[in-house]
Amino acid sequence: xxxxxxxxxxxxxxxxxxVVMFTGAVLALLPFIxxxxxxxxxxxxxxxxxxxxxxxxxxxxxxxxxxxxxxTIGRAYLMTIVVTVAGTLLSLVITSTxxxxxxxxKLPGYKILMFMSIFTMLFNGGIVASYYVYSNIFxxxxxxxxxxxxxxxxxxxxxVLVKNYFTNSISPSIxxxxxxxxxxxxxxxxxxxxxxxxxxxxTIGLMTAxxxxxxxxxxxxxxxxxxxxxxxxIQLVLNKINENINFLANNxxxxxxxxxxxxxxxxxxxxxxxxxxxIVCAYPFFQKYFVKGITMGGVKE
Amino acid sequence: MSGVKTxxxxxxxxxxxxxxxxEYLPYYLLALPGVIYMICxxxxxxxxxxxxxxxxxxxxxxxxxxxxxxDNFKFLFASKDALTITRNTLLYNIAFIILxxxxxxAIAVLINEIRSRFxxxxxQSLILLPYLMSWVIVSYLxxxxxxxxxxxxxxxxxxxxxxxxxSWYNTPKYWPFILTFVNLWxxxxxxxxxxxxxxxxxxQDYYEAAALDGATKWQQIKIITLPLLKPTVITMCILQVxxxxxxxxxxxxxxxxxxxxxxxxxxxxxxxxxxxxxxxSDFGMSSAASVYQSIVGFVMIIAVNAIIxxxxxxNALF
Numbered sequence: 001x002x003x004x005x006x007x008x009x010x011x012x013x014x015x016x017x018x019v020v021m022f023t024g025a026v027l028a029l030l031p032f033i034x035x036x037x038x039x040x041x042x043x044x045x046x047x048x049x050x051x052x053x054x055x056x057x058x059x060x061x062x063x064x065x066x067x068x069x070x071x072t073i074g075r076a077y078l079m080t081i082v083v084t085v086a087g088t089l090l091s092l093v094i095t096s097t098x099x100x101x102x103x104x105x106k107l108p109g110y111k112i113l114m115f116m117s118i119f120t121m122l123f124n125g126g127i128v129a130s131y132y133v134y135s136n137i138f139x140x141x142x143x144x145x146x147x148x149x150x151x152x153x154x155x156x157x158x159x160v161l162v163k164n165y166f167t168n169s170i171s172p173s174i175x176x177x178x179x180x181x182x183x184x185x186x187x188x189x190x191x192x193x194x195x196x197x198x199x200x201x202x203t204i205g206l207m208t209a210x211x212x213x214x215x216x217x218x219x220x221x222x223x224x225x226x227x228x229x230x231x232x233x234i235q236l237v238l239n240k241i242n243e244n245i246n247f248l249a250n251n252x253x254x255x256x257x258x259x260x261x262x263x264x265x266x267x268x269x270x271x272x273x274x275x276x277x278x279i280v281c282a283y284p285f286f287q288k289y290f291v292k293g294i295t296m297g298g299v300k301e
Numbered sequence: 302m303s304g305v306k307t308x309x310x311x312x313x314x315x316x317x318x319x320x321x322x323x324e325y326l327p328y329y330l331l332a333l334p335g336v337i338y339m340i341c342x343x344x345x346x347x348x349x350x351x352x353x354x355x356x357x358x359x360x361x362x363x364x365x366x367x368x369x370x371x372d373n374f375k376f377l378f379a380s381k382d383a384l385t386i387t388r389n390t391l392l393y394n395i396a397f398i399i400l401x402x403x404x405x406x407a408i409a410v411l412i413n414e415i416r417s418r419f420x421x422x423x424x425q426s427l428i429l430l431p432y433l434m435s436w437v438i439v440s441y442l443x444x445x446x447x448x449x450x451x452x453x454x455x456x457x458x459x460x461x462x463x464x465x466x467x468s469w470y471n472t473p474k475y476w477p478f479i480l481t482f483v484n485l486w487x488x489x490x491x492x493x494x495x496x497x498x499x500x501x502x503x504x505q506d507y508y509e510a511a512a513l514d515g516a517t518k519w520q521q522i523k524i525i526t527l528p529l530l531k532p533t534v535i536t537m538c539i540l541q542v543x544x545x546x547x548x549x550x551x552x553x554x555x556x557x558x559x560x561x562x563x564x565x566x567x568x569x570x571x572x573x574x575x576x577x578x579x580x581x582s583d584f585g586m587s588s589a590a591s592v593y594q595s596i597v598g599f600v601m602i603i604a605v606n607a608i609i610x611x612x613x614x615x616n617a618l619f
């Protein structure tokens with residue numbers, strides 16, 4: 001092939017790639033843009049013309065309404081943060097201690113422990129059995145533990161990742177030297193292993209935090225209207241608004257509010273915007289670790 | 302035990318006799334929280350499978366309730382629901398596996414061609430963005446498009462084309478396409494990242510050699526990139542086929558907004574179990590369906606793995 005044709009081939013591919021990727025990126029982004037614009041639309045305009053990218057009348061009334069209902073939404077935010085932070089920290093502790101024990105291959109039974117963890121990936125008792133165990137044996141319903149404990153605390157996947165990190169990236173001679181110096185297992189774990197494992201802890205910590213932040217299933221099963229609403233996270237409030245657009249008004253502390261005109265059409269979009277705002281703002285900063293978490297999960301099996 | 306094997310036989314006996322509690326105990330203590338959690342979260346529910354064979358009475362508890370044998374399963378499979386939910390779960394998963402794989406590889410290959418690092422990273426971030434969202438959020442995005450009265454599609458597109466508005470949340474025939482599209486929209490970024498990282502790992506030497514021999518870009522992709530992606534594709538597909546009996550509850554519950562008229566095309570096993578358990582408190586049917594899912598799902602994973610072991614051992618999961 002001549003030099004000229006080769007260059008042409010290259011440019012053609014550049015153009016195709018850019019056109020296709022640009023279209024893909026726009027498709028990925030457009031629904032979010034529509035959501036934001038819809039939330040700034042005048043409620044009456046939205047009712048008549050529907051949601052659109054160029055509304056006739058813009059308005060802040062949806063946000064004003066949310067501000068007046070900040071009691072419910074602010075509380076949901078607080079719950080989301082509490083659950084995410086507590087869940088992630090607990091999960092890191094349980095996962096790393098377990099992974100450290102099974103990474104010590106002189107420990108009798110470490111293979112049994114590892115199998116115990118792997119087996120949970122292959123077989124489970126099903127949703128109904130889990131629901132029965134958590135609600136009838138552990139009485140977890142309508143407590144904050146319902147959002148933290150089920151499903152997310154320790155994933156066998158993360159155990160494998162952390163265990164592999166311990167065996168591959170922490171040299172046994174460091175641990176041996178510390179042992180000879182008289183350090184106990186606990187202090188070796190806290191003072192040597194943990195500081196050396198920050199990269200993997202950051203990665204799986206981020207993935208766990210995202211799972212907690214986005215979770216609505218635990219609340220769907222274990223929180224109900226008889227005492228569970230106080231623990232609603234932002235995702236659960238959004239889920240409730242889907243079921244009943246008047247959820248915010250009904251849940252309001254001021255009974256008079258319930259009768260006030262509800263800009264329901266645009267308000268639901270505004271609540272969703274409030275819900276995704278933090279994660280979208282933080283995305284550029286954690287994206288690198290997020291991508292790393294995905295590739296680690298995909299490659300290792 | 303592999304550590305012991307290397308010790309000369311004469312001393313091995315001695316070591317075995319002396320189980321060094323002092324050394325091992327701290328490790329067992331470190332493993333303890335994880336073990337307790339697995340017992341509570343995973344192993345106790347496994348015994349809970351007996352619920353499906355009982356006539357559950359809350360006052361008597363699981364073990365006090367009367368046995369009902371296979372009655373729950375008989376009821377489930379006698380109803381039309383069993384067939385519908387199995388068909389929906391399997392067909393949607395097959396469509397998702399094929400489409401996501403094809404689109405993700407295409408996107409990954411194209412992103413790899415882009416020379417500008419800034420543009421390549423920007424495209425990646427934007428296409429991955431939907432994966433970061435919860436299904437609840439996605440249901441709001443879908444509602445903004447599909448709502449019969451205020452959605453963009455009815456008001457912004459169909460009206461301008463002079464077509465009649467469609468009551469999307471009440472018309473089952475569109476939903477196989479809607480759900481497939483939404484799933485692709487949300488999940489393609491994740492798969493793309495995995496394939497892209499695999500493509501980046503391919504040595505540049507191959508491409509340089511091929512370019513010297515006069516291979517075009519398309520030939521390079523066909524002869525180098527795609528064949529070298531095969532192991533990743535196989536691993537990803539095995540994982541998904543192994544979970545073919547499980548559906549993404551969020552997709553099938555949130556996106557159709559649990560609309561009853563759409564059940565014939567949107568109800569998968571997971572959605573059926575949820576509705577039977579939480580909406581109609583039917584422990585018999587829901588536990589039968591959920592045990593059916595666990596057991597067939599387990600058989601699927603074992604079978605898929607056994608086949609892979611036969612065909613190419615290095616790709617097997619265990």
